[in-house]
Amino acid sequence: MVFLMENRSADCINPGYQDLYLKEQLRVKELEAELQVVRDQSRTYSRELSHIYQHSKAKKKQLADTNAQLVKYASDLSTTFLNLKGAHKELQESYRDTIFRLVLASEYKDKDTGAHITRMSRFSIQLATKIGLSQSEIDNIGLAAPMHDVGKIGIPDQIILKNGMLTDNEFSVIKTHTTIGALILENSRASILQTARMIALSHHEHWNGYGYPAGSKGEHIPLAARIVALSDTFDALTSRRPYKSPYPVDIACELIKKERGKQFDPDLVDVFLNNIDDFVGIKREIDEIEPLISSYDFIWSERDTMFPIH
Ligand SMILES: [Fe+2]
Numbered sequence: 001m002v003f004l005m006e007n008r009s010a011d012c013i014n015p016g017y018q019d020l021y022l023k024e025q026l027r028v029k030e031l032e033a034e035l036q037v038v039r040d041q042s043r044t045y046s047r048e049l050s051h052i053y054q055h056s057k058a059k060k061k062q063l064a065d066t067n068a069q070l071v072k073y074a075s076d077l078s079t080t081f082l083n084l085k086g087a088h089k090e091l092q093e094s095y096r097d098t099i100f101r102l103v104l105a106s107e108y109k110d111k112d113t114g115a116h117i118t119r120m121s122r123f124s125i126q127l128a129t130k131i132g133l134s135q136s137e138i139d140n141i142g143l144a145a146p147m148h149d150v151g152k153i154g155i156p157d158q159i160i161l162k163n164g165m166l167t168d169n170e171f172s173v174i175k176t177h178t179t180i181g182a183l184i185l186e187n188s189r190a191s192i193l194q195t196a197r198m199i200a201l202s203h204h205e206h207w208n209g210y211g212y213p214a215g216s217k218g219e220h221i222p223l224a225a226r227i228v229a230l231s232d233t234f235d236a237l238t239s240r241r242p243y244k245s246p247y248p249v250d251i252a253c254e255l256i257k258k259e260r261g262k263q264f265d266p267d268l269v270d271v272f273l274n275n276i277d278d279f280v281g282i283k284r285e286i287d288e289i290e291p292l293i294s295s296y297d298f299i300w301s302e303r304d305t306m307f308p309i310h
Pocket residue numbers: 148149177203204
């Protein structure tokens with residue numbers, strides 16, 4: 001249309017239309033100029049779009065690479081975590097085993113058995129759980145409790161192995177197993193050994209302040225030591241010892257009840273007695289023999305007539 005109009009002479013157009021023709025031609029030129037501008041713009045946009053496309057393509061690849069890298073890191077991390085978990089478990093087991101053997105070495109002298117260590121440790125865990133301690137505190141107490149009497153390794157055999165009554169002098173030597181134990185376990189950075197030291201030092205302290213070695217009172221006695229004191233005594237009362245027969249559970253409970261607020265933390269005694277079935281269950285599980293549940297004609301040990309508890 002433009003072509004046709006351009007090739008026609010203005011002279012051969014009717015003069016009435018000449019003005020209109022010239023206007024039309026002008027308009028055509030304007031349109032062509034606008035068209036050119038639009039074309040140029042389109043080219044520029046197209047170049048920019050191609051640029052953006054290339055850029056986003058590169059970005060997309062970069063993102064995909066980063067994502068793949070992250071997935072690999074996550075997988076490596078998970079493998080490392082599993083390896084660490086395995087190593088941690090193995091370390092914990094060897095730690096437990098070492099403690100058990102160390103304690104056996106000291107308890108061997110005292111003629112206590114490995115079963116005593118296992119039972120009193122399980123009782124301590126149970127009591128710590130029942131009073132709502134955190135899992136790490138419970139684990140610490142469970143691993144540290146077996147070391148409560150480790151200081152007995154420093155007590156002469158003739159006193160440790162004596163079956164009959166102890167003289168006052170012998171008893172004061174026995175008492176030093178608390179401070180000897182604390183010395184053996186001191187200056188460790190491991191929290192289990194720090195707890196173990198506290199327990200070894202304070203498991204013969206009494207709630208009323210009449211215990212040893214420091215005569216500490218009430219909540220000044222570390223909670224872990226109060227827990228172990230009760231668990232250890234319950235096990236000592238209900239087990240056979242060189243100087244005594246096992247006491248029935250109800251007699252042991254009576255003795256513990258009598259010491260509520262004297263030897264033992266009253267709140268711990270309440271929790272212990274309210275959950276006595278759990279503790280008897282643990283004893284049953286470890287000993288694989290029926291514990292003596294109720295009173296019978298048993299004989300008080302010579303020691304217990306003098307020192308009613310442990
Ligand atoms: Fe002790």
